[in-house]
Amino acid sequence: MWGAATSAYQIEGAHDEDGRGESIWDRFSHTAGKIANGDTGDVACNHYHRYREDIGIMQKIGLGAYRFSVAWSRVLPEGRGQINQRGLDFYQRLVDGLLEAGIQPYATLYHWDLPQALQDAGGWPARDTALAFAEYAKIMAQAVGDRVASWATFNEPYVSAFAGYFQGRHAPGHQSLDEMLATSHHLLLAHGLALPALRANVQGEVGIVLNLQQHEPASESELDAEAAWLADGKHNRWYLDPLAGRGYPADAVADFGHPMDFVQAGDLEAIAAPLDYLGVNHYFRTIVHSDRPGNLPVSNIKREQTTDMGWEVYPPGLYDILTRVNRDYSFAKLYVTENGFSRTVAPDSAGLIVDNERIGYHRDYLRQAHRAIQDGVPLAGYFAWSLLDNFEWAHGFRQRFGLVHVDFETLERTPKESAWWYRDVIRSNGERLAD
Ligand code: FCB
Numbered sequence: 001m002w003g004a005a006t007s008a009y010q011i012e013g014a015h016d017e018d019g020r021g022e023s024i025w026d027r028f029s030h031t032a033g034k035i036a037n038g039d040t041g042d043v044a045c046n047h048y049h050r051y052r053e054d055i056g057i058m059q060k061i062g063l064g065a066y067r068f069s070v071a072w073s074r075v076l077p078e079g080r081g082q083i084n085q086r087g088l089d090f091y092q093r094l095v096d097g098l099l100e101a102g103i104q105p106y107a108t109l110y111h112w113d114l115p116q117a118l119q120d121a122g123g124w125p126a127r128d129t130a131l132a133f134a135e136y137a138k139i140m141a142q143a144v145g146d147r148v149a150s151w152a153t154f155n156e157p158y159v160s161a162f163a164g165y166f167q168g169r170h171a172p173g174h175q176s177l178d179e180m181l182a183t184s185h186h187l188l189l190a191h192g193l194a195l196p197a198l199r200a201n202v203q204g205e206v207g208i209v210l211n212l213q214q215h216e217p218a219s220e221s222e223l224d225a226e227a228a229w230l231a232d233g234k235h236n237r238w239y240l241d242p243l244a245g246r247g248y249p250a251d252a253v254a255d256f257g258h259p260m261d262f263v264q265a266g267d268l269e270a271i272a273a274p275l276d277y278l279g280v281n282h283y284f285r286t287i288v289h290s291d292r293p294g295n296l297p298v299s300n301i302k303r304e305q306t307t308d309m310g311w312e313v314y315p316p317g318l319y320d321i322l323t324r325v326n327r328d329y330s331f332a333k334l335y336v337t338e339n340g341f342s343r344t345v346a347p348d349s350a351g352l353i354v355d356n357e358r359i360g361y362h363r364d365y366l367r368q369a370h371r372a373i374q375d376g377v378p379l380a381g382y383f384a385w386s387l388l389d390n391f392e393w394a395h396g397f398r399q400r401f402g403l404v405h406v407d408f409e410t411l412e413r414t415p416k417e418s419a420w421w422y423r424d425v426i427r428s429n430g431e432r433l434a435d
Helices: 024-029 047-061 085-100 116-120 128-144 157-167 177-201 222-243 250-256 267-271 316-329 356-374 393-398 417-427
Strands: 002-005 065-069 104-110 150-155 205-211 215-217 277-281 286-289 334-338 379-385 404-406 413-415
Touching: 002 104, 002 417, 024 116, 047 085, 047 413, 047 417, 065 150, 065 379, 085 104, 085 128, 104 128, 128 150, 128 177, 150 157, 150 177, 150 277, 157 177, 157 205, 157 222, 177 205, 177 222, 177 267, 205 222, 205 334, 215 222, 222 250, 222 267, 222 286, 222 316, 277 316, 316 334, 316 356, 356 379, 356 417
Parallel strands: 002 065, 002 379, 065 104, 104 150, 150 205, 205 277, 215 286, 277 334, 334 379
Antiparallel strands: 404 413
């Protein structure tokens, strides 16, 4: 399956139209000093009004699938209770439009935009938010469960918990280890509680999307090896292990040194309900160095920084993480649900956007994905991040990951050369990658 991905807050705009409620990203982006250049997602790509044009572009690229997310506060402005029919109708139109165009809808229920009303009631550190998520999942499942090919409950719970509640770099901008840990559990619990409602109401497959990367020791030293494994525990295994029915990893629990009293009887069973697939978002590897034993400090050393995000380009990292996840967990099916390259390239004199570096990035990572398939990984699809240049969270509009250029003044869309290259890859079902 060849696709491309986006998320609601990053592209939709129409932040206060047709009854949409406020989300934590509206509140955060409207808070001075949080987003580069003072950018907000108020308008973003205005996909809410231009989705038909965007589906047309997807058709030209020949996408087999489109991964998008649903804005919870469009459907339930207060997070629970009263349904906003006009919000729900937008996703009905989007799903129907995709199907008419022969593109499979892949829906993500949560890509970071919690309704502000639920944040005001405690946010993800409050257990009740997980129950609210299960109600919302059921509403979406009943509305479009007959037509959506593939469901993801969450996108990157690690980032929601870490960047949102510990680093403070993302909404809601809190800085608390307590809140981060409770959040991570309640996100997983919400996933687990939503599964029965999804299973009962949808025809498509159901899974979750994690951001995963290998954590490699910076040297041969024991300390670095220990630190790398611990970092893996806090990042990868913290989510993979409970989903696979193994509970939280003991080494990471011990290192956090924090009571896990938010875990209640039955939670781990709910979280471990079988999945149809695991989605892997992958951008870079992490290299870990430590210079003292005990409560190990972790520093990320990037050998080369070659994207506008400062992220290392290291294509074998995709092979490494896919084969490792398959070896250690054997999920029935994997997807690469995000992988992409940020670089701003201006149009040339003929108006073409010749983004050869992005082409090289996707080509090299796709070749590694192919290698993983050859080595037995049940990889079923690849989704480029992103279809459109969009609102890149705290970086605002300055980071451009799109296969399609968006002029944020006029909102005009222009497919980049990478979009046409991807079209050829899709047409040849990957044969083109050999060139
Ligand atoms: C991922 C997010 C996605 C986008 C890319 C660059 O972590 O899921 O929304 O920000 O990174």
